Amino acid sequence: MSKVKNWQLGREVEYPYDESRPKRQWAIIFDLNKCIACQTCTLACKTTWTSGKGQEYMFWNNVETKPWGGYPLAWDLRILEKLGRQDWGKNGEYLGKTLIEAAPPTERVLHYAPTDEDWMYPNVGEDDCAGAPVDSGGHVQKLPHDEWMFYLPRTCAHCTYPACLAACPRKAIYKREEDGIVLIDQSRCKGYGECVRACPYKKSMYNPYTRTSEKCVGCYPAVEEGIQPQCVVNCIGKIRVMGFINPPWKAREDNPIDYLVHKKKIALPYYPQLGLEPNIYYIPPIHADPEYLHQMFGPRVDDAIQAYKQLVDDPVAAGLLCLMGSSDRILHRFAVEKGVAIGYDADGAEIVRVPVTEAIYERSAFDAGRGAARHNTP
Numbered sequence: 001m002s003k004v005k006n007w008q009l010g011r012e013v014e015y016p017y018d019e020s021r022p023k024r025q026w027a028i029i030f031d032l033n034k035c036i037a038c039q040t041c042t043l044a045c046k047t048t049w050t051s052g053k054g055q056e057y058m059f060w061n062n063v064e065t066k067p068w069g070g071y072p073l074a075w076d077l078r079i080l081e082k083l084g085r086q087d088w089g090k091n092g093e094y095l096g097k098t099l100i101e102a103a104p105p106t107e108r109v110l111h112y113a114p115t116d117e118d119w120m121y122p123n124v125g126e127d128d129c130a131g132a133p134v135d136s137g138g139h140v141q142k143l144p145h146d147e148w149m150f151y152l153p154r155t156c157a158h159c160t161y162p163a164c165l166a167a168c169p170r171k172a173i174y175k176r177e178e179d180g181i182v183l184i185d186q187s188r189c190k191g192y193g194e195c196v197r198a199c200p201y202k203k204s205m206y207n208p209y210t211r212t213s214e215k216c217v218g219c220y221p222a223v224e225e226g227i228q229p230q231c232v233v234n235c236i237g238k239i240r241v242m243g244f245i246n247p248p249w250k251a252r253e254d255n256p257i258d259y260l261v262h263k264k265k266i267a268l269p270y271y272p273q274l275g276l277e278p279n280i281y282y283i284p285p286i287h288a289d290p291e292y293l294h295q296m297f298g299p300r301v302d303d304a305i306q307a308y309k310q311l312v313d314d315p316v317a318a319g320l321l322c323l324m325g326s327s328d329r330i331l332h333r334f335a336v337e338k339g340v341a342i343g344y345d346a347d348g349a350e351i352v353r354v355p356v357t358e359a360i361y362e363r364s365a366f367d368a369g370r371g372a373a374r375h376n377t378p
């Protein structure tokens, strides 16, 4: 086993291969305060990539309601239960074991295998709430809410240390040097399903028709052309932005992803304790149960929520959030100048500009010029 640096855990972790970070690392940030579970992202991916035979139950992008939803069924509870209680240190350093460090001697990764039935209910638990009953009163007047749930959209995390890649006995899975996207070579895959069992996020899936495993491809043909993935550009709630993340020691303040993850620290990886350095990042929901959020996002979640609440006094960060969903192009750099947020491509050319505060126009109910009455809508 090699020792590799995992900045999300603040320490080195064990991995079967040496550290080899790609030139660029694909990443998506999701603002969980804005997702409405419309599933447009899910369908955008499905119609693009998984409408074939054997892919009927395959959702490379899914959106589940937390805490009760999960696709496949209870995927996170089951792997967390297997790992058992682990702890974080006072300085945010992870003291517990990762899935690779906790693996039994004959296995590469601590894992569980979902059954066929576990894959049959992609929307189980939708809109089911947790916490105090609704009639307990006052449940939305304070934060966090007594009664809560939130929507969690998920794609493959194109992990820095993928468990799927570590477990594949055929070496059919590889991580691309140019963008960090993790792909399965369909000509090498023999469908042993080791990746399906090993991925704790359950984002590698078995196709019984082709008898190979398949997974989110990060929309690499679009990314190669400077375009964001389908699930990102079709997001109705404009809750997502895709870009490239640097490790903290190479972070650039004008890179939108680095800014939100490393500078403002309001976007966090989910279940970082599993040890894979996943590259999808979430702005946590401010209304949900803090203990639950601690388990999902680690000890920095309280600070992230505080920072998010203060965005109203932070024109640069607020401007950057306005750029989410504003263009289908990948934003490599951003700036906020005189109340306008501007996004730039890899060559430094301007792609998009958005006012941070939308202008408000008030119209009188009766337009004397046209002699017509209007119905103003709020």
Ligand code: SF4
Pocket (backbone or CB within 6 Å): 155, 156, 157, 158, 159, 162, 163, 164, 165, 182, 198, 199, 200, 201, 202, 203, 204, 215, 276
């Ligand atoms: S999320 Fe799962 S399938 Fe995706 S790279 Fe990580 S381990 Fe592999």
Ligand code: SF4
Pocket (backbone or CB within 6 Å): 044, 045, 046, 048, 049, 060, 061, 155, 156, 216, 217, 218, 219, 229, 230, 231, 232
């Ligand atoms: S990045 Fe592309 S392949 Fe992956 S979930 Fe999104 S739409 Fe599907």
Ligand code: SF4
Pocket (backbone or CB within 6 Å): 034, 035, 036, 037, 038, 039, 040, 041, 042, 063, 151, 153, 234, 235, 236, 237, 238, 239, 240
């Ligand atoms: S399209 Fe956007 S808002 Fe709708 S479910 Fe997907 S992530 Fe949430």
